[in-house]
Structure formats: C-alpha cells, structure tokens
Amino acid sequence: MIRRRRTPLGSLTYWLVVAILLIGGIVMVFPLFWLVSTSLRPAPELLLVPPRLLPEQWTIANFQKVFDQAPMLTYLWNSLVFATISTVFILLTSATAGYIFAKFKFPGNNFLFMLVIATAIVPFEIYMVPLFLQMNALGLVNTPLGLFLPFLVLSYGIFFMRQNTISGVPDELLDAARIDGMSELRIMLQLVPRLLAPAMAALSILAFIQAWTAFIWPLLILNNPKYYPMELGLSQFANSSSVDFGMVAAGAVIAMLPALIAFLILRRRIVEGITLTGLKG
Amino acid sequence: MNSPLAAVRRVPRRTWIRYRFVFLVLAPVMALFIYLRIVPAGQALLMSLFDWGLIKPADHFVGLDNYVNLLSDDNFRLAFMNTTFFAVATTVISVVLALALAALLARFVTGRIGGALELLYFAPVLVSMVPVTLGWREIFNYQHGILNSALGLVGISRQAWLSDPTMALVGVVILSVWKQVGYNMIILIVGMRAIPHVFHEAAAVDGASAWQQFRWITMPLLAPVTLFVVVITTISAYNVFTQVYVLASDVQGAPGQLVRVLVYDIFENGFRFFKMGYASAEAMYLFAVILVLTVIQFRFLRGSAE
Numbered sequence: 001m002i003r004r005r006r007t008p009l010g011s012l013t014y015w016l017v018v019a020i021l022l023i024g025g026i027v028m029v030f031p032l033f034w035l036v037s038t039s040l041r042p043a044p045e046l047l048l049v050p051p052r053l054l055p056e057q058w059t060i061a062n063f064q065k066v067f068d069q070a071p072m073l074t075y076l077w078n079s080l081v082f083a084t085i086s087t088v089f090i091l092l093t094s095a096t097a098g099y100i101f102a103k104f105k106f107p108g109n110n111f112l113f114m115l116v117i118a119t120a121i122v123p124f125e126i127y128m129v130p131l132f133l134q135m136n137a138l139g140l141v142n143t144p145l146g147l148f149l150p151f152l153v154l155s156y157g158i159f160f161m162r163q164n165t166i167s168g169v170p171d172e173l174l175d176a177a178r179i180d181g182m183s184e185l186r187i188m189l190q191l192v193p194r195l196l197a198p199a200m201a202a203l204s205i206l207a208f209i210q211a212w213t214a215f216i217w218p219l220l221i222l223n224n225p226k227y228y229p230m231e232l233g234l235s236q237f238a239n240s241s242s243v244d245f246g247m248v249a250a251g252a253v254i255a256m257l258p259a260l261i262a263f264l265i266l267r268r269r270i271v272e273g274i275t276l277t278g279l280k281g
Numbered sequence: 282m283n284s285p286l287a288a289v290r291r292v293p294r295r296t297w298i299r300y301r302f303v304f305l306v307l308a309p310v311m312a313l314f315i316y317l318r319i320v321p322a323g324q325a326l327l328m329s330l331f332d333w334g335l336i337k338p339a340d341h342f343v344g345l346d347n348y349v350n351l352l353s354d355d356n357f358r359l360a361f362m363n364t365t366f367f368a369v370a371t372t373v374i375s376v377v378l379a380l381a382l383a384a385l386l387a388r389f390v391t392g393r394i395g396g397a398l399e400l401l402y403f404a405p406v407l408v409s410m411v412p413v414t415l416g417w418r419e420i421f422n423y424q425h426g427i428l429n430s431a432l433g434l435v436g437i438s439r440q441a442w443l444s445d446p447t448m449a450l451v452g453v454v455i456l457s458v459w460k461q462v463g464y465n466m467i468i469l470i471v472g473m474r475a476i477p478h479v480f481h482e483a484a485a486v487d488g489a490s491a492w493q494q495f496r497w498i499t500m501p502l503l504a505p506v507t508l509f510v511v512v513i514t515t516i517s518a519y520n521v522f523t524q525v526y527v528l529a530s531d532v533q534g535a536p537g538q539l540v541r542v543l544v545y546d547i548f549e550n551g552f553r554f555f556k557m558g559y560a561s562a563e564a565m566y567l568f569a570v571i572l573v574l575t576v577i578q579f580r581f582l583r584g585s586a587e
Contacts, residue, residue: 025401050430252412
C-alpha cells in the first residue's frame with residue numbers, strides 16, 4: 001500500500017494543511033462564539049469600538065432581562081410540541097404509506113406514488129398563499145392546528161421509506177409472518193418498523209429539524225405570541241424597541257442551546273441522518 | 282364473457298382483503314396529501330390567472346395578465362435579479378469551498394483531527410437560521426460591529442452592511458455561504474469516500490500529483506454528487522427568505538425590503554397588498570426556475586446511472 005507514506009516533507013504539508021483548516025474552522029465558529037460572548041457582557045461594553053473578544057465584566061443580566069420581557073420558555077415549549085407532533089405524524093404516514101407502496105400490488109400504485117413524488121418538487125413557498133386561504137376558510141388562522149397541519153406529511157419521507165422498505169424488508173419474511181397468522185396491521189406497525197429503525201431515526205431527525213426551523217409558515221399563520229415557536233418568537237423579540245444587543249444575543253443563545261445539546265448527545269445519529277436523507281435540502 | 286364485472290369477480294377473496302387494507306392505510310395519508318399539497322399547488326396555478334383578492338376571490342379571469350404585468354413590475358424585476366445573484370453567488374462559493382474542504386478532509390486529514398475540523402465547519406449547519414442571523418446582524422453593525430473593526434485593521438473603510446442594498450446583499454451571501462458550506466462539505470466527503478481507493482493508487486503509481494489525481498479522478502467520479510449539491514443549494518437559495526427577513530428587519534421596521542427577494546415579494550403582494558392572484562403568478566415564475574433545475578438534475582442523474 002502506497003497510501004501511508006510519510007516523508008518529512010509530506011508531514012510538513014500535512015501540518016500546514018491542518019493549520020490552514022484550523023484557521024478556517026475558527027472563522028466558522030466565530031459567529032457562534034461571538035453570540036455567546038456578547039450575551040455575557042454588560043450594556044456599556046456593547047458599544048465599545050473596537051469590541052473586545054471577551055467581556056471585561058461577565059454578567060448574566062441579559063438572560064434575566066430576556067426572560068422578563070419575552071415568554072422564552074413558552075416559545076421553547078411551543079417549538080418542542082410542534083416539532084414532536086410533526087415528527088410523529090411524518091414518521092407514521094411515511095412508514096405506512098412507504099410500506100404499502102413498496103410491498104403491495106394494487107391498481108393505481110404507481111400513479112399515487114408519482115403523485116406524491118410530484119409534490120416533492122414543488123417548494124412550500126409556491127403554494128403558501130392558497131394554503132393560507134384554505135386554512136382561513138376552515139377558521140384555522142392563528143391556531144396551533146393551522147400551524148401543524150401542513151407539517152403532518154412529507155412527500156420525501158414516503159419516498160425515503162419506500163426505498164428503505166424495498167431494500168430492507170424481504171418478501172419472504174412478510175410471507176412467513178402471514179403464514180404464522182400475524183395480521184397485516186401488526187406486520188406493518190410492529191414487524192416492519194423493527195427492520196427499518198435506522199431509516200426511521202434518520203427521517204425523524206430530518207422531520208424534527210424541519211419543523212423546529214420553520215419560519216415563514218408560522219409567520220403567516222400566527223399572530224398571537226402565545227402560539228409562537230422559538231424561531232418566530234425570537235425574531236419578533238429581537239425587533240421590539242426596548243431590546244439591546246446583549247439581550248438579542250442572550251435570546252439567540254437560549255434558542256440555540258437545545259439544538260446544540262441535542263447534537264452533543266446524538267452527534268453520530270444526526271450526522272448519519274443528515275447524510276442518509278441527504279437528498280432533501 | 283370479458284365484461285369488467287366478470288373480471289372483478291375473478292379477483293380472489295384474499296386479494297380483496299389485501300386491497301381493503303391498502304385502501305384503509307393509504308386513504309387518510311393520500312387525503313392529507315391532496316388537501317395540503319396538491320389542492321394548494323393546483324390552486325396557485327389557477328389563481329395566477331385571476332384577479333384574486335382576500336375578500337373577492339375568483340373575481341374575474343384575467344388570463345396571463347398577471348404574468349405580463351409582472352414583467353414590467355420594478356419590485357419583481359429587482360427581486361428576480363437579487364435572488365438570482367444571491368443563488369448563483371451562494372451556490373458557486375459554497376460548493377467551491379466545500380469541494381476544497383472535502384478534498385482535504387475525505388482522505389488527507391482524517392482520524393481524530395479530521396473529525397474535529399469537520400465539526401468546526403459543520404457547526405453552523407446545526408443551529409437554526411434566526412439566532413445565527415441575529416448574531417451576524419451584530420457582526421455587520423456599522424458603528425460597533427466587529428467586522429467593520431476588523432476591516433479597519435487592514436485599512437478597509439467601514440461598510441454599511443445593513444443599510445446599503447448592495448452591501449446587504451453581499452452580507453446575506455456571506456451569511457448563507459457560512460451556513461451552507463458545512464452541509465455541502467459533508468455530502469461531498471461521503472461522495473469522495475465512496476470512490477474506490479484503487480483509482481488513486483493506480484494514478485499515484487503512474488506518478489500523478491495530488492492535484493492531477495483530484496482533477497482527473499476525483500472530479501469526474503464525483504460529478505453526480507457535485508451536481509446534486511449544486512442543484513439543491515441553488516433551489517434552496519432561490520427560496521431564500523428567513524435570513525433576508527431577519528437580517529434587514531431592524532431598518533425602519535420594514536423587514537426584508539432592503540434586499541428584496543422573490544419569496545419576500547410574493548409574501549408582500551399576497552399578504553400586505555392582498556393581490557393573491559398576482560402573488561401566485563409570481564410564485565409560478567419561481568416554480569419555473571425550480572422546475573428547470575430539477576429537470577437538469579434528473580437528466581444528469583439518470584445519465585450517470587446508465
């Protein structure tokens with residue numbers, strides 16, 4: 001194997017490349033560091049020119065002010081409920097419909113599947129206006145249900161689960177289960193998901209992130225802060241007149257924290273999930 | 282006797298039970314799909330042909346008037362130019378950077394050091410758009426933002442990142458490249474690692490330099506993955522909204538007006554002026570761009586699979 005030749009020159013190149021990548025990497029995380037650093041400085045230090053990298057006097061006053069002025073915990077809770085409901089429904093609808101499209105022959109199978117795939121090409125922004133009118137006609141504007149509804153299905157999820165069912169669930173196993181007298185419903189809801197756990201984990205990460213980061217639909221459909229998810233609540237808070245940079249930064253840190261903690265715990269799964277479902281932007 | 286009824290009778294009972302199961306599972310899912318995706322998409326197309334408002338729906342049919350009027354609408358033209366510039370700049374810069382990073386991190390700098398570096402570049406992908414945009418808003422601040430201070434150190438004068446339309450567009454590109462590059466890098470790394478070692482080894486034996494190997498082995502074999510990354514980045518860039526809305530939203534309380542992009546213009550026509558038919562026609566122009574990009578991707582992916 002020629003791969004691992006380490007001449008002194010090669011080694012120098014190696015460390016030079018590492019150094020360059022490290023400098024770039026520091027630039028990449030700097031904005032995140034800067035948010036944290038800004039959130040911890042007292043008001044007078046926010047206006048220093050040039051700014052200092054770290055606060056001279058550390059303070060958590062900004063966080064206290066944020067919690068006083070904005071219902072951050074409500075926003076977090078709303079986001080959590082929204083993302084969880086969306087994920088559960090997307091998993092359920094994608095896994096069942098994906099399984100049916102993969103394993104059952106019936107008239108219209110191809111047509112219905114193509115219909116689902118066709119909708120994957122149309123971005124949400126194209127039909128948000130008529131969708132809003134539909135929700136308006138049902139009286140769902142400014143209600144949690146109106147927020148949730150468009151996030152209950154994901155065409156890419158059905159496509160993804162169908163592919164995984166085809167490649168991961170052998171027909172013989174299904175037939176054996178049927179001969180053993182297992183009902184179709186139990187096969188679909190108990191047996192098949194057990195074989196597709198990694199795919200379902202990847203899909204739930206995608207679905208959760210998608211709902212958690214949703215912005216334009218909450219902005220359209222909601223006008224009561226009581227229902228705001230974090231992203232929308234934070235952006236409205238940042239634009240209210242009584243906040244300074246320290247408070248905006250503190251709010252942003254509060255909003256980022258759950259995602260970063262989740263990532264530290266689920267790091268491997270999340271990266272796997274993102275690459276596995278990479279097809280979706 | 283070949284009547285349809287006879288054909289139906291010939292289907293065995295077990296198959297009927299199967300069909301009933303398929304129907305019971307699929308019906309609710311398809312109902313959601315039709316109601317939440319297909320109806321609104323069709324409706325958008327229909328509305329684009331009408332003078333459609335919030336209170337007077339389907340008032341009168343105007344044919345292609347909305348489409349024609351848009352062509353001479355300054356806001357739409359500006360939005361289209363801005364969005365296209367944004368999409369091209371963001372895509373080109375983020376993909377080129379991601380390729381360079383992936384080339385170094387896929388095979389050369391690996392192991393624990395490589396993993397840690399990957400994580401640094403991937404970090405912006407992990408946090409959601411609103412908080413990081415607020416962070417960049419501080420960095421871009423004219424008076425005490427750290428970017429202008431840093432530029433001052435190298436003798437570049439202060440830039441009005443948040444109030445000059447051109448600089449704001451550049452700022453949105455910077456922010457979006459920063460957010461996107463780690464994602465593209467990860468996909469490209471996976472693609473590069475999937476290329477069998479033997480190709481590079483054979484080339485190395487023949488005396489090919491690292492650059493030659495990258496240019497003549499990695500690039501061609503990676504082409505489908507690169508195309509995929511280019512297309513999804515371009516599509517998502519054409520739909521840009523959140524960062525524009527948040528970044529420019531402390532300027533005179535008019536969010537998103539500083540850098541007018543297509544989705545913002547659709548949003549404004551639809552929900553501020555209630556010209557919903559007009560907004561839908563605009564959405565159809567956006568969809569046309571996305572459809573072309575999607576077709577390109579399918580063409581090439583199919584071509585490379587054969």
